[in-house]
Every structure is written in C-alpha cells, then in structure tokens.
Amino acid sequence: MSQDVNDHMDPEIRPIPFPNMIYVGDGPTDVPCFTVMKKNGGQAIAVYNPDDPARVGFKKCYQLSTHADRVKHIAPADYRQNTHLRMLLEQMVEETANRIVEQRKLAIETGTVRAPKHLGSECPTSAVAACSAKQMLLINALKPQRSNE
Numbered sequence: 001m002s003q004d005v006n007d008h009m010d011p012e013i014r015p016i017p018f019p020n021m022i023y024v025g026d027g028p029t030d031v032p033c034f035t036v037m038k039k040n041g042g043q044a045i046a047v048y049n050p051d052d053p054a055r056v057g058f059k060k061c062y063q064l065s066t067h068a069d070r071v072k073h074i075a076p077a078d079y080r081q082n083t084h085l086r087m088l089l090e091q092m093v094e095e096t097a098n099r100i101v102e103q104r105k106l107a108i109e110t111g112t113v114r115a116p117k118h119l120g121s122e123c124p125t126s127a128v129a130a131c132s133a134k135q136m137l138l139i140n141a142l143k144p145q146r147s148n149e
Contacts (some may be wrong), residue, residue: 018042020100022092026077028115034070043072043092045130047085050076 011017017020018040023033026047046064048057061074075085 011046022089022096028060028121031064031070033066039072043076044070045073045085045088046071047075047077052079 019035019042021037021042023037023042023044024047025028025031025033025044028050030046034044034046036042046061048055048061050058052058058074061071062067064070065072065074073088075088076083077085079086
C-alpha cells in the first residue's frame with residue numbers, strides 16, 4: 001500500500017506524536033503547519049530575518065502570534081548558541097524529553113504487576129527458623145487448618 005504525504009494517520013500508529021514535535025517556520029506556506037501543530041498539541045516557532053530593515057518578516061510573525069493565535073513564539077532566525085531561538089528550542093527539547101521520561105516511568109509503574117510471594121517470603125532468609133516469633137504467628141494464622149477427623 002502506498003502512502004501519500006497528505007494521508008491521515010491515526011495517532012496510535014504515528015511514529016512521533018504531535019506533543020513531541022517542534023516546528024520552525026519562516027513564511028506564509030508554514031501557516032497550515034502552525035495550525036496543525038497548535039491543534040494537535042505540538043509546538044511551533046515563527047522565525048524572521050532580523051536584518052530586514054523593513055521588518056516585513058517580523059510583522060508577519062507578530063501577526064501570527066498576536067492576532068491570528070497560530071504560534072506562541074516568534075524569534076529571529078538565528079540558531080547560534082545563546083540566541084533567543086536557540087534558548088527556546090533547547091528549553092522545548094528539554095521539557096519534551098522530561099515529559100517523555102515521566103510518561104515512560106508511569107507506564108512502567110502502572111503496567112507492572114508484582115509477582116505473588118510464597119508464604120514465609122517476608123522472612124529475611126529462606127529458613128523459617130530465622131523469622132521472628134511474631135512473623136511465625138502470622139504465617140501460622142494464614143495457613144489452612146486441618147481437621148483431626
């Protein structure tokens with residue numbers, strides 16, 4: 001079966017879920033992607049050329065953020081260390097990674113069923129003689145009673 005880039009894919013079979021995606025766009029053709037990301041829980045950043053004296057790109061990004069509510073973040077298209085865009089991306093990646101780790105831990109904790117224990121397994125050694133008198137009374141109380149018939 002061949003797939004088209006525009007085919008719908010159910011969330012359960014999507015290789016990367018939208019909440020784990022970060023989209024960076026720099027023009028009007030990215031607006032539909034911004035919308036899809038926002039609608040599905042992903043993150044998007046509109047970037048602009050900071051060296052444009054007419055500030056055309058900045059104004060479009062500002063419009064997308066403030067008036068159209070398509071993106072939460074806008075930044076100059078400068079990916080170098082310690083720039084606004086780089087800090088945004090690093091923070092988003094860190095928060096996404098932390099969320100994934102917490103989700104996996106929770107899935108393991110809630111998906112794990114403790115194995116049953118043998119009676120007497122609460123003793124520190126396998127020898128029942130090493131159990132305290134209190135533990136022995138508890139163990140004996142839990143054992144089925146035999147009738148003397």
